[in-house]
Amino acid sequence: MNENIENTENTEKVESTESTESTESTENTENTQDTENTAEEASQEQTEEEKLTAELAETKDKYLRLMAEYDNYRKRTAKQMIEMSATVKGDTIAQLLPIYDNFERAANAESSDEKYKSGVEMIFNQLTEAIKKLGVEIIDPTGQPFDPNIANAVSQIEDPELGENTVAQTFQKGYKIGDRVIRYAMVVVANA
Numbered sequence: 001m002n003e004n005i006e007n008t009e010n011t012e013k014v015e016s017t018e019s020t021e022s023t024e025s026t027e028n029t030e031n032t033q034d035t036e037n038t039a040e041e042a043s044q045e046q047t048e049e050e051k052l053t054a055e056l057a058e059t060k061d062k063y064l065r066l067m068a069e070y071d072n073y074r075k076r077t078a079k080q081m082i083e084m085s086a087t088v089k090g091d092t093i094a095q096l097l098p099i100y101d102n103f104e105r106a107a108n109a110e111s112s113d114e115k116y117k118s119g120v121e122m123i124f125n126q127l128t129e130a131i132k133k134l135g136v137e138i139i140d141p142t143g144q145p146f147d148p149n150i151a152n153a154v155s156q157i158e159d160p161e162l163g164e165n166t167v168a169q170t171f172q173k174g175y176k177i178g179d180r181v182i183r184y185a186m187v188v189v190a191n192a
Contacts, residue, residue: 090182139174139185141167151185162190
């Protein structure tokens, strides 16, 4: 009978050990599954965070590029407006220059009527001031070395009193706005 008791006790111990191992195994499995689930959730959260961070970076990049494009557009448009303004101003002045030349001839012409001559000179002076206010410069290269960038040579003479390639006479004055020549001066060049 002692043997049966001992066997029973041994069986109970084995069963108890198996039960404990089974419980521990189940707990380990559950812990492992919980750890895996937590890891998966963390990786999903991290993946979501990474996705949002990447999307934010992409949106920021698009925004910065758009702002740069707009700034370039604004600068380009402002530059074009200035150039267009100068071109329109130059073209308008070029249309008025023949009238200006005629007023200059009339002001320099001899007249017996002093009131008439005085009136023409006043109008010519007003027109000259208006043109200067618009930034127009008169090109009169008489006595200066010939420069093909501001004058057209229409004739050539030999004159020992003047130096080589010197403008002897200006037939028609030239005009420019800034660096842009509106009308080239027509000149006679000496000793070319």
